[in-house]
Amino acid sequence: MPPARSWRAYPQVYRLEAARCKKCGKVSFPPRLVCNKCGEREFDRFNMKRTGKVVTHTIIRTPSDEFSGEAPFAVGVVEMDGGGRLTTQIADVSFDELKIGLPVQMEFRRLYTEGDAGVIHYGHKAVPIRQ
Ligand SMILES: [Zn+2]
Incomplete structure (x- = not known):
């Protein structure tokens, strides 16, 4: 970037x-x-608040190049508590655990590593809130 x-x-x-x-x-x-x-x-x-619920989700099996080492992974739209929606990777989740309404929180994680120099990009990912 x-x-x-x-x-x-x-x-x-x-x-x-x-x-x-x-x-x-x-x-x-x-x-x-x-x-x-x-x-x-x-x-x-x-x-926005850092907690919310999954409103849609899908599994990415053939991602763009920078994410190729991560596949397959889950992506979803999260409706944040208090308003706002974002599209994000959903991490630390088994695919059969993924469902609409799943409570998640946003965490700051490594997203991908770019090029030969190994530039690391960070961003938010959603992870399930487990009671
Ligand atoms: Zn308006």
């Missing part, structure tokens, strides 16, 4: 920063400039 792009993504990636529309309350993650529900341009920024 070029430095400029990773710098711009910083607040969202590291703090899970989302935007709540001041007019209709729709939560966007990553934040948008214009609400895709009502067209409003004013938002309140907030950091």
Whole structure:
């Protein structure tokens, strides 16, 4: 990832920063400039909670090159408690354990290693909350 792009993504990636529309309350993650529900341009920024529930999921068996060493792995959409949705890898889960409504929390993990220099990229992954 070029430095400029990773710098711009910083607040969202590291703090899970989302935007709540001041007019209709729709939560966007990553934040948008214009609400895709009502067209409003004013938002309140907030950091999403780190817990939520899986709303859809799938198993990736043939990923893009940088994730090829990880396959197969689970990816899903997580509805965060308090609002906001994100698409993320679901780690530390057996595939028959994956289900809609599964409680998860976001953890900061190594995502993949890039190129011969072995540049390591980090980001959030969802892991099941086990009682
Ligand atoms: Zn709106």
